[in-house]
Each structure stands twice: as structure tokens, then as C-alpha cells.
Amino acid sequence: MTRWAGWILQSLGLLHLVVLGAQNTQYFGDWLTGALWNLPREEFVHPAGAAGAFWVSIGSFALPLILLGALVLSLARREVRVPPFIGWALTAWAFVGAAIMEPTPMILVLVPAVLLIRAGKDRPVASR
Numbered sequence: 001m002t003r004w005a006g007w008i009l010q011s012l013g014l015l016h017l018v019v020l021g022a023q024n025t026q027y028f029g030d031w032l033t034g035a036l037w038n039l040p041r042e043e044f045v046h047p048a049g050a051a052g053a054f055w056v057s058i059g060s061f062a063l064p065l066i067l068l069g070a071l072v073l074s075l076a077r078r079e080v081r082v083p084p085f086i087g088w089a090l091t092a093w094a095f096v097g098a099a100i101m102e103p104t105p106m107i108l109v110l111v112p113a114v115l116l117i118r119a120g121k122d123r124p125v126a127s128r
Contacts, residue, residue, distance in 0.1 A: 001119040002076035005087075005112035009069030012108060016062040024053035031058075072116070087116030 030036070030050035043051045068086075075082050090113035097106035 001115040002082055003073060005082075005115035005119065006069045006071075006073035006076060008112040008115070009072060009109075010066050011069075012105075012112075013062040013065030013069060016060065016065070017057060020053075020057045020060070020062075024057055027053040069112075072112075081120055082116050084117050084120030087113045087118075087120065090116070 027050040031054060035050050036054060039051055047055050072082055072086075090109050094106055094109040094113060097109075098104055
């Protein structure tokens with residue numbers, strides 16, 4: 001179950017990066033020329049254009065989600081239990097995100113979250 005959770009987390013993060021990155025390719029040049037440096041405060045409050053594209057792609061939680069999935073997979077390969085609070089935190093994040101914005105694919109995070117919660121209950125913590 002833990003390995004599945006890790007693969008799903010990585011897949012969701014990668015899918016987010018690829019889909020939203022592909023939809024915003026016209027801004028890549030702006031990012032590389034420093035157009036996002038010294039933005040006015042308004043651009044942080046209401047990001048649009050190159051700034052908005054940055055926050056929905058590379059500046060989003062997609063990369064940390066990929067890294068969390070890699071960590072979960074690494075722990076599973078070493079047979080180290082992932083603490084159930086990780087699954088519970090992902091559950092809360094998915095519900096809050098879904099409550100704020102519907103429809104959202106964020107609810108899909110519940111799948112690996114439940115897998116991590118269940119896996120944590122099935123295996124005791126290894127003693128050292």
C-alpha cells in the first residue's frame with residue numbers, strides 16, 4: 001500500500017507540472033529573462049500572466065508532492081513505516097482544497113492519503 005501511495009503522489013505531482021506547464025509555455029521566456037524579479041505587490045496578491053503561470057506550475061506544491069512520493073517510496077523499500085500523520089495531513093489538505101475550490105483534482109490526494117493511513121495501522125514501528 002505504501003509503495004502505491006508513493007507512486008500516486010509522484011504521478012499527481014508530475015501530472016500537475018506537465019499539464020499546467022504545457023498550458024503556460026508562452027511564459028517560459030519571461031521567467032528566464034528575470035521578468036518576475038521585483039514584481040509590484042499587486043502581482044503577489046493577484047498573480048496573472050507570467051507570475052500566475054509560475055505559481056500554478058513550478059511554484060506550486062507539485063514538486064514537493066513529487067519529493068514526498070519519492071520519500072514514501074524510499075521508506076517503503078527499506079520497510080520503514082511512514083507515520084500515519086502524513087496520511088492524515090494529506091487528507092486534511094485535500095478536504096480543505098476541495099472545500100475552497102470545486103471542481104478540483106486535489107481530492108485525488110485522498111487515495112494515497114488513505115493508503116498511508118491504512119499502511120500505518122497494518123505495520124508496527126520497527127524497533128532498533
